[in-house]
Amino acid sequence: MTEYKSITLADREWMQPLIDMSGFQSEEYNFNFCYIWKDSFDYRVARLGDRMLLGAYHYKTPSFLYPPGSGDAAPAIRAMMEDAKAGGYTLSFHTVLAEQVKELEMLFPGAFDFVPLTDYFDYVYDAQSLITLRGKKLHSKRNHINRFKEDNPDWSYEIITPENMPEVIEMSEDWCRVNECQSTRSGRQEACAVHIALRDFFSLRGMQGGLIRAGGKIAAFSAGERLNHDTYLVHIEKAYSEIQGSYAIINQEFAARNCGDCLYINREDDSGQLGLRKAKLSYRPVFQVEKYAARLRAE
Numbered sequence: 001m002t003e004y005k006s007i008t009l010a011d012r013e014w015m016q017p018l019i020d021m022s023g024f025q026s027e028e029y030n031f032n033f034c035y036i037w038k039d040s041f042d043y044r045v046a047r048l049g050d051r052m053l054l055g056a057y058h059y060k061t062p063s064f065l066y067p068p069g070s071g072d073a074a075p076a077i078r079a080m081m082e083d084a085k086a087g088g089y090t091l092s093f094h095t096v097l098a099e100q101v102k103e104l105e106m107l108f109p110g111a112f113d114f115v116p117l118t119d120y121f122d123y124v125y126d127a128q129s130l131i132t133l134r135g136k137k138l139h140s141k142r143n144h145i146n147r148f149k150e151d152n153p154d155w156s157y158e159i160i161t162p163e164n165m166p167e168v169i170e171m172s173e174d175w176c177r178v179n180e181c182q183s184t185r186s187g188r189q190e191a192c193a194v195h196i197a198l199r200d201f202f203s204l205r206g207m208q209g210g211l212i213r214a215g216g217k218i219a220a221f222s223a224g225e226r227l228n229h230d231t232y233l234v235h236i237e238k239a240y241s242e243i244q245g246s247y248a249i250i251n252q253e254f255a256a257r258n259c260g261d262c263l264y265i266n267r268e269d270d271s272g273q274l275g276l277r278k279a280k281l282s283y284r285p286v287f288q289v290e291k292y293a294a295r296l297r298a299e
Helices: 009-022 031-036 074-087 098-107 127-132 136-151 165-178 185-199 246-258 274-282
Strands: 043-048 051-056 063-065 092-097 112-116 122-126 156-159 208-214 217-226 231-239 264-266 287-289 291-296
Touching: 009 031, 009 043, 009 051, 031 185, 031 231, 043 074, 051 074, 074 098, 092 098, 098 112, 098 291, 122 127, 127 246, 127 264, 136 246, 156 246, 165 185, 165 217, 165 231, 185 231, 208 246, 217 246, 231 246
Parallel strands: 063 092, 231 264
Antiparallel strands: 043 051, 051 063, 092 291, 112 291, 122 264, 122 287, 156 208, 208 217, 217 231
16 A cells, blocks of 8 residues: 655655646645645645655545646556555545546546535635725725724834744734634634644745734734746735724735736635635635545445
């Protein structure tokens, strides 16, 4: 059987090139995403030729990311089928993009059942739209930002540095207390991922962060990185909702300072949270990255 291992920072050297070979648009195809969520989903990884195999072991049976890399995917998938058979479970994929559904059907006709995972479709925006907020449809966002600036005339934007990181961590932990992160499984998982991201922030190659300060205290912060040649990926965005406009201003300011040379900004999924879905839709995404679960049919 294929030997899987926990992800470490050193694995970036071989994982990221295989991910880059595929050029997929979704959040899961990014080393830093896999690393910061490794404990939440018990991610384990293996290499098979020029394919990266990544399994999530947080449930009773593992599920897998469709393997990125180069060359024919069939040998890697056959090996995963054999591993599943030997391990006594049914092979299933937790993330298969639309184009990969077609590839999987071509390689193994009729072998898999597919289910759309609408709660995990990524929201992708026009970068200049988020930076400028032009047009009637985003008028309310401009109003929220103007209100924030009126209420907080001393506001400022700062790049996240080793010097202000302790304050960012303190704000993140306080945000979790206020929003009762520990009361739900998804909240605990996200809190764990954010903790790892901030703890190892300066070792995660490519990560950029910014914060909004008002009244001397952090009101919001965000972090992300370049996903591929034309898309920026926002991993984290936290703000105090009771401070009107705090989410709107960190969204715009972070985009303006980091995404000006990108065509798109991927702001990840809504995980089925209706409030978050409404907020993401209000920024008018240009498209969503469709994702599917795939499960091998019984022989």
